[in-house]
Amino acid sequence: MSKSILLIIGGGIAAYKSLELIRRAKERGIDTRAIITKAGTEFVTPLSVSALSGHKAYTDMFSLVDETEMGHIQLSRVADLVVVAPATANLMAKAANGLASDLASTSLLATDKPVLMAPAMNVRMWNHAATQRNLATLKADGVHFVGPNEGAMACNEFGPGRMAEPQEILEAIERLLAGPGPLSGVKALVTAGPTHEPLDPVRFLGNRSSGKQGYAIARALAEAGAETTLISGPVALAPPQGVRLIEVETALEMQAACEAALPVDVAVLTAAVADWRAQSPANSKLKKSDSGPPSLALTENPDILAGLANHAKRPTLLIGFAAETENVLAYGAEKRARKGCDWIVANDVSTGVFGTDHNTVHVITAQGAESWPELSKDAVATRLAVRISKALEKVA
Numbered sequence: 001m002s003k004s005i006l007l008i009i010g011g012g013i014a015a016y017k018s019l020e021l022i023r024r025a026k027e028r029g030i031d032t033r034a035i036i037t038k039a040g041t042e043f044v045t046p047l048s049v050s051a052l053s054g055h056k057a058y059t060d061m062f063s064l065v066d067e068t069e070m071g072h073i074q075l076s077r078v079a080d081l082v083v084v085a086p087a088t089a090n091l092m093a094k095a096a097n098g099l100a101s102d103l104a105s106t107s108l109l110a111t112d113k114p115v116l117m118a119p120a121m122n123v124r125m126w127n128h129a130a131t132q133r134n135l136a137t138l139k140a141d142g143v144h145f146v147g148p149n150e151g152a153m154a155c156n157e158f159g160p161g162r163m164a165e166p167q168e169i170l171e172a173i174e175r176l177l178a179g180p181g182p183l184s185g186v187k188a189l190v191t192a193g194p195t196h197e198p199l200d201p202v203r204f205l206g207n208r209s210s211g212k213q214g215y216a217i218a219r220a221l222a223e224a225g226a227e228t229t230l231i232s233g234p235v236a237l238a239p240p241q242g243v244r245l246i247e248v249e250t251a252l253e254m255q256a257a258c259e260a261a262l263p264v265d266v267a268v269l270t271a272a273v274a275d276w277r278a279q280s281p282a283n284s285k286l287k288k289s290d291s292g293p294p295s296l297a298l299t300e301n302p303d304i305l306a307g308l309a310n311h312a313k314r315p316t317l318l319i320g321f322a323a324e325t326e327n328v329l330a331y332g333a334e335k336r337a338r339k340g341c342d343w344i345v346a347n348d349v350s351t352g353v354f355g356t357d358h359n360t361v362h363v364i365t366a367q368g369a370e371s372w373p374e375l376s377k378d379a380v381a382t383r384l385a386v387r388i389s390k391a392l393e394k395v396a
């Protein structure tokens with residue numbers, strides 16, 4: 001069945017991107033009707049919007065006086081989703097306070113459909129306490145958000161405030177139009193990346209984990225509807241949309257954050273946790289001395305996975321990862337038993353998987369091992385999310 005959106009175009013320089021959004025939505029079979037606010041018409045014309053959407057572009061209450069036209073209540077309800085892009089500070093403020101002073105704000109108040117906002121404004125306006133208060137109110141009212149992104153802005157400032165790109169907005173639209181996913185109502189926890197264990201204020205013990213697989217899993221779980229918390233060591237990746245990100249540095253911080261996130265239905269621990277940390281990290285930078293290199297006394301880090309397996313609030317489905325270079329299945333099965341988790345996703349890292357975009361994994365469960373072909377890390381994540389939803393269905 002084809003889907004439709006009501007697009008409210010606010011008055012911001014980013015409004016030109018909404019034209020691109022209409023075009024891309026059409027390519028994906030999504031029909032768009034549009035309302036342009038008065039300020040919005042300073043940036044895009046009703047003519048270009050109607051030419052792209054194939055429908056009249058509505059501009060204010062007076063464009064609806066003709067009885068043959070769609071009333072504002074109907075306009076806000078025939079669509080499956082209302083999208084506000086750009087969502088200016090003014091539009092957010094009106095919506096947060098229930099004002100109905102023009103066609104756009106009236107439609108937002110009258111709709112019974114989900115609402116997605118793509119904010120776009122100057123960084124100071126975005127950071128202002130009033131806007132942040134409105135954002136919190138709108139989120140509490142169930143409004144969904146995509147962006148804003150951080151970057152250089154038209155006003156020559158830098159920071160959060162740039163509207164999300166049309167492709168990102170479209171992805172968010174498609175997610176919302178798809179309705180609740182198979183994991184809606186499920187709470188998920190994912191760990192990712194390396195941990196850094198300080199030796200002194202400037203040096204640390206670390207490893208080469210990129211975090212890509214864990215981030216992809218968090219995104220796939222969130223896309224499937226799970227309320228997902230991602231606890232991440234230091235990585236160079238953008239936080240996935242719709243995921244609660246908690247950034248940590250050390251194994252002890254990661255363990256504390258994991259325990260604080262319980263209870264969850266499923267936990268997927270992909271992090272490459274450092275096995276050891278310095279017994280007593282130096283408070284000041286270690287200096288070279290005539291007596292040669294310092295000797296480092298190390299102590300073992302807690303095993304977070306094994307800890308969760310024995311926790312009073314043990315996740316219903318507990319999944320560990322195992323990077324192995326040989327005897328992948330045997331070592332994976334042994335690790336599953338030793339750590340007390342339900343599944344081990346064992347990956348063969350002998351071919352150098354770190355930092356790459358593909359992965360070859362074996363899912364080891366109580367029933368045996370399933371070997372998956374070489375897949376992109378995104379595809380591994382999607383497949384794992386499907387596998388998880390099936391397993392949780394059985395438990396429920």
Ligand code: CTP
Binds near residue numbers: 191302319320322335
């Ligand atoms: N893990 C953990 N806490 C640790 C070490 C590992 O939670 N301190 C988790 C990892 O996130 C992963 C799984 O345990 O899900 C297996 O990690 P791996 O490093 O392969 O396990 P080790 O116990 O370190 O095994 P090995 O002896 O092969 O290094």
